[in-house]
Amino acid sequence: MESKNHQRGVQLFELGRFQEAITYLTQAVSESVHNYASKYYLALCFFNIQDYDKSSKVLDELLHETPNEGNLFFLKAQIASRRENIYHALQLVNKSIELDPYQADYFGFKGALLMDKKKFEQALHFVNEGLQLDPKNTACLNIRVRLLTKLNRKEEANETVEHILYDNAEDDYAHANVGWVSLENGDTEKALHHFKQALQLNPNMQYAHEGMATALKSKNFLYKWYLKYAFWMSKQSSQNQWIFIIGLYVAYRVGIKLLRASDLTYLVIPLVIVYLIFVLGGWIMESLSNTILLADSYGKYLLTDKEKYSGYAFGGLTLAGILGVVAFFITGNQLFMLLGFTFFCALLPLPGSFLKESKKAQLTGLFYGIAMLCVGIFGTLFTNDVMLVGGIVLGMMVVYTWIFNFIS
Structure with a gap:
């Protein structure tokens, strides 16, 4: 039976109140040192408040106890990516895929890492593999749009955009991502519209804030050409x-x-x-x-x-x-x-x-x-x-x- 501290910690985590959740989850771990679920949520909380050292420490403890969990390597890969260690992040996400090859998010994340390394065709291959596992996976679809835009395959990109918004009309990240793609294609008005939608859904979304600011800056003639x-x-x-x-x-x-x-x-x-x-x-x-x-x-x-x-x-x-x-x-x-x-x-x-x-x-x-x-x-x-x-x-x-x- 799950402890009350664990249940309360998970509730706070789902509400995005990560700092408060840490207190309860830490108590839950102290009650049972082999509590996998509480430790994993604790690692997620530290990750979300950008305390990557503590998150990594908890993950290392979990890997010592359960060395074949793909989601643990996946979270470590995300930490490595945040620390701009793309090579290590790729090694870790490859381990995740090796342990659990049926998670679309793993393939989407690998595609995003390869996109950062400007290996666009290779990245698209892995994103498409992820979509074969889950055709409506939001992460894979959003990364696919960005990759198709980088590859100048605008028609396919537009089709994917319509697919994303049809299934995720209330998804703030989907709107923000479409805004960035529109901005890269030179459609400032469309970009502003989608950034506005994203901020209405999530006023604190930094990705959309940056996009809105960039779109407004692009109205300046010099900045517009610099952005291109x-x-x-x-x-x-x-x-x-x-x-x-x-x-x-x-x-x-x-x-x-x-x-x-x-x-x-x-x-x-x-x-x-x-x-x-x-x-x-x-x-x-x-x-x-x-x-x-x-x-x-x-x-x-x-x-x-x-x-x-x-x-x-x-x-x-x-x-x-x-x-x-x-x-x-x-x-x-x-x-x-x-x-x-x-x-x-x-x-x-x-x-x-x-x-x-x-x-x-x-x-x-x-x-x-x-x-x-x-x-x-x-x-x-x-x-x-x-x-x-x-x-x-x-x-x-x-x-x-x-x-x-x-x-x-």
């Missing part, structure tokens, strides 16, 4: 991404030489500006779009605190940079140009630091940006060479792009 570029790049393998970036740089260098050889040197500066916007746009576009949303009477409520800080930092640095350049043209004092240049260079590390996932990346971007500002503002106290100080600031900006790639 970001979606396109997300479909490319890491190798192809590097080939594209290197090819772009080679084309830029060849373009510079051709313009100089053709006495069209006046076009060199515009080409440099276009190249820098294209290359560095990905570093600043999110922060720029957050600044734009801050000025929107409705859009600002979709931003998280971190996104607001990013928007304020970007807006403040941009305004300071413009004022510095204007002051230079009015007074002719090169110090103002140096200040304006420094503020513009700081747009790379500072605003984006608030958006980084890891604490290490956040602190690196924040302190590096502050260091750049200190060099630009106080550098002339140690030397009268304004160009030297400006060169150091520019060099710091370039070096940061390499540091960021390393810590990422």
Whole structure:
């Protein structure tokens, strides 16, 4: 007979009150140390509050007692995925499938992991296997839509979307997922409609919040094209991404030489500006779009605190940079140009630091940006060479792009 503590813990778990459920489930485990069900729900509770260390510890105890339970390996795979260890997550979900090959969710999750590795065809194969086991499995259907969109099989994707919404008209995740697919296909209005539906069903759904914010940002001309570029790049393998970036740089260098050889040197500066916007746009576009949303009477409520800080930092640095350049043209004092240049260079590390996932990346971007500002503002106290100080600031900006790639 199940204990009252276990029953109450499960009730609280189903209500989403995970922290309270942990108290009761812990007591249930203390009553019977071999209580599999209570331990499993306890692991789920820790997983849902993102305490992955405690969840893993409980799962390891369960695996020691019952080493052939596929659902335990499945939960460990999800923890590995949350920790961005995709290779380990794949090993664990493969073990789940080996132990229990009739669970559609396992195949859907494996498809999602392979999609993250940009192995779209292989991922689609496993998702389809999951749908053979359960044709109405929501997870498999949602992942299938995203995969078909990545593979540019839009007609099949639309059919799957209709299938999802027909069977899951009140499913918040289904609406949010259709919203993201619509956004990737360039249909902003349809995306907004489905994100709105998702938020009506679940006002706290972060996936839908992010989608709604992104859809509103895409109404801005610059962000719209950046989003198209970001979606396109997300479909490319890491190798192809590097080939594209290197090819772009080679084309830029060849373009510079051709313009100089053709006495069209006046076009060199515009080409440099276009190249820098294209290359560095990905570093600043999110922060720029957050600044734009801050000025929107409705859009600002979709931003998280971190996104607001990013928007304020970007807006403040941009305004300071413009004022510095204007002051230079009015007074002719090169110090103002140096200040304006420094503020513009700081747009790379500072605003984006608030958006980084890891604490290490956040602190690196924040302190590096502050260091750049200190060099630009106080550098002339140690030397009268304004160009030297400006060169150091520019060099710091370039070096940061390499540091960021390393810590990422």
